Amino acid sequence: xxxxxxxxxxxxxxxxxxxxxxxxxxxxxxxxxxxxxxxxxxxxxxxxxxxxxxxxxxxxxxxxxxxxxxxxxxxxxxxxxxxxxxxxxxxxxxxxxxxxxxxxxxxxxxxxxxxxxxxxxxxxxxxxxxxxxxxxxxxxxxxxxxxxxxxxxxxxxxxxxxxxxxxxxxxxxxxxxxxxxxxxxxxxxxxxxxxxxxxxxxxxxxxxxxxxxxxxxxxxxxxxxxxxxxxxxxxxxxxxxxxxxxxxxxxxxxxxxxxxxxxxxxxxxxxxxxxxxxxxxxxxxxxxxxxxxxxxxxxxxxxxxxxxxxxxxxxxxxxxxxxxxxxxxxxxxxxxxx
Amino acid sequence: xxxxxxxxxxxxxxxxxxxxxxxxxxxxxxxxxxxxxxxxxxxxxxxxxxxxxxxxxxxxxxxxxxxxxxxxxxxxxxxxxxxxxxxxxxxxxxxxxxxxxxxxxxxxxxxxxxxxxxxxxxxxxxxxxxxxxxxxxxxxxxxxxxxxxxxxxxxxxxxxxxxxxxxxxxxxxxxxxxxxxxxxxxxxxxxxxxxxxxxxxxxxxxxxxxxxxxxxxxxxxxxxxxxxxxxxxxxxxxxxxxxxxxxxxxxxxxxxxxxxxx
Numbered sequence: 001x002x003x004x005x006x007x008x009x010x011x012x013x014x015x016x017x018x019x020x021x022x023x024x025x026x027x028x029x030x031x032x033x034x035x036x037x038x039x040x041x042x043x044x045x046x047x048x049x050x051x052x053x054x055x056x057x058x059x060x061x062x063x064x065x066x067x068x069x070x071x072x073x074x075x076x077x078x079x080x081x082x083x084x085x086x087x088x089x090x091x092x093x094x095x096x097x098x099x100x101x102x103x104x105x106x107x108x109x110x111x112x113x114x115x116x117x118x119x120x121x122x123x124x125x126x127x128x129x130x131x132x133x134x135x136x137x138x139x140x141x142x143x144x145x146x147x148x149x150x151x152x153x154x155x156x157x158x159x160x161x162x163x164x165x166x167x168x169x170x171x172x173x174x175x176x177x178x179x180x181x182x183x184x185x186x187x188x189x190x191x192x193x194x195x196x197x198x199x200x201x202x203x204x205x206x207x208x209x210x211x212x213x214x215x216x217x218x219x220x221x222x223x224x225x226x227x228x229x230x231x232x233x234x235x236x237x238x239x240x241x242x243x244x245x246x247x248x249x250x251x252x253x254x255x256x257x258x259x260x261x262x263x264x265x266x267x268x269x270x271x272x273x274x275x276x277x278x279x280x281x282x283x284x285x286x287x288x289x290x291x292x293x294x295x296x297x298x299x300x301x302x303x304x305x306x307x308x309x310x311x312x313x314x315x316x317x318x319x320x321x322x323x324x325x326x327x328x329x330x331x332x333x334x335x336x337x338x
Numbered sequence: 339x340x341x342x343x344x345x346x347x348x349x350x351x352x353x354x355x356x357x358x359x360x361x362x363x364x365x366x367x368x369x370x371x372x373x374x375x376x377x378x379x380x381x382x383x384x385x386x387x388x389x390x391x392x393x394x395x396x397x398x399x400x401x402x403x404x405x406x407x408x409x410x411x412x413x414x415x416x417x418x419x420x421x422x423x424x425x426x427x428x429x430x431x432x433x434x435x436x437x438x439x440x441x442x443x444x445x446x447x448x449x450x451x452x453x454x455x456x457x458x459x460x461x462x463x464x465x466x467x468x469x470x471x472x473x474x475x476x477x478x479x480x481x482x483x484x485x486x487x488x489x490x491x492x493x494x495x496x497x498x499x500x501x502x503x504x505x506x507x508x509x510x511x512x513x514x515x516x517x518x519x520x521x522x523x524x525x526x527x528x529x530x531x532x533x534x535x536x537x538x539x540x541x542x543x544x545x546x547x548x549x550x551x552x553x554x555x556x557x558x559x560x561x562x563x564x565x566x567x568x569x570x571x572x573x574x575x576x577x578x579x580x581x582x583x584x585x586x587x588x589x590x591x592x593x594x595x596x597x598x599x600x
Binding site for chain 1: 392395397421422423426427429431433434435436437438439447448451452453496500
């Protein structure tokens with residue numbers, strides 16, 4: 001059992017290393033569970049992999065040939081044996097072949113993930129920074145008109161469905177105003193090396209805006225609560241007794257105290273970000289991992305679907321791990337605690 | 339130096355659905371702090387002592403309603419301009435330091451707030467800390483890594499930065515061992531002897547009597563009397579109010595004299 005082995009880790013390890021080791025083992029266990037669950041779901045789905053592989057050609061293939069393909073792929077074996085076989089390959093880095101992209105799953109995920117990251121990373125940073133700033137402003141003057149306006153904005157954003165907002169942005173900025181292109185990561189018909197940086201940025205603008213606006217709400221609300229709490233604390237009163245203004249107290253003290261929950265929300269929200277990117281990539285026809293997931297689902301590309309499930313779980317797990325590591329770095333009282 | 343006349347403070351709170359009521363917390367308090375003296379304000383918790391300090395510093399909560407007049411050095415008290423420069427606060431506990439910021443850094447920030455130009459802040463902070471026996475090692479610690487006595491000395495260092503004319507010390511001996519308490523009180527006395535005004539707020543009459551010139555007794559938001567410290571002796575017959583007498587006689591050092599006829 002990996003968990004008990006981690007629990008019995010010898011105390012000679014430095015606390016940070018022990019913490020990392022324990023968390024990495026937990027992450028591995030999580031990935032195993034996700035893999036098993038995803039595999040079970042894929043097996044239970046009413047999808048015939050052979051049919052999906054053949055596509056329109058299915059009509060020309062006889063039952064014997066189908067049986068031969070199924071046997072070649074190991075479909076005649078029981079499900080646990082199939083899972084172990086797949087798991088063994090996955091551990092060696094072979095996630096199989098994607099039928100719809102006609103390429104190894106690892107390669108497809110790698111390319112698509114890079115495209116998604118180009119979308120998600122700026123959106124994540126922008127949304128986080130904007131949310132933190134707005135939350136701090138609101139918390140600085142709790143109950144004031146600015147606080148009310150920012151709160152309303154945050155609740156509104158939290159309540160809006162992402163795809164609806166994305167389409168609204170498309171209609172206004174791409175269709176009516178014509179400032180940015182309507183879809184895709186680059187102008188159609190161009191080779192990747194022919195696309196200029198300006199064109200790339202123009203195509204990136206709207207999806208990033210839609211995705212970051214969605215991340216603002218929760219970060220702003222959490223930052224606001226912590227900042228307001230800090231502004232009421234004794235140390236804030238003391239700072240003001242020393243002659244500090246509200247803005248200085250907000251920037252020096254409240255921002256520090258609000259940074260911790262804001263970072264936690266940001267990193268823990270990487271899962272939501274990914275979910276949002278699935279929607280945004282669909283609306284903006286962005287060739288990222290989220291869109292690949294939707295296509296894999298619709299066209300029964302089981303190996304790709306399993307690979308994406310694993311990659312997503314790894315991504316979210318790393319986000320949570322980073323959030324906890326940062327929490328230790330920001331708060332001196334948490335250092336040395338695992 | 340500081341004159342407070344007929345200061346009343348109440349808290350507005352909603353009553354029922356529409357109406358509001360004001361809950362009185364401090365009623366008609368008048369007192370003065372002269373240059374070169376220590377005035378001790380004594381009262382049980384809830385008597386309104388800390389509120390008095392917050393009112394002088396202009397840091398009352400937003401739902402507080404204040405009436406009365408406060409004057410500082412002859413002019414109407416303008417708290418936002420005086421805070422940290424001419425009027426300084428020594429808070430009552432370590433919780434008043436920001437737990438996420440190193441102690442030395444907080445002293446540096448305070449130096450900036452007291453009006454020191456940027457290049458002078460770090461040396462001034464180091465010098466102030468050194469004056470209270472705190473070296474670089476203590477400055478690099480976070481508040482939770484300091485002892486209660488060290489934290490109090492750091493806060494005294496902050497109050498000493500701006501050479502404030504009026505020093506307000508809230509429960510200066512709270513949670514300190516006798517040695518550290520004596521050190522803190524000695525410093526406050528020295529500040530008064532150097533010609534500044536010191537306002538000490540405490541629940542502990544015995545602890546502040548040796549240091550105070552005059553003692554104001556606060557009970558449930560109202561001032562009972564202001565008496566010279568010398569009046570607290572013998573059986574307390576020099577004291578005007580029965581409450582002050584009872585307080586004095588209840589001290590163990592006085593010998594738990596039975597309260598005579600109220």
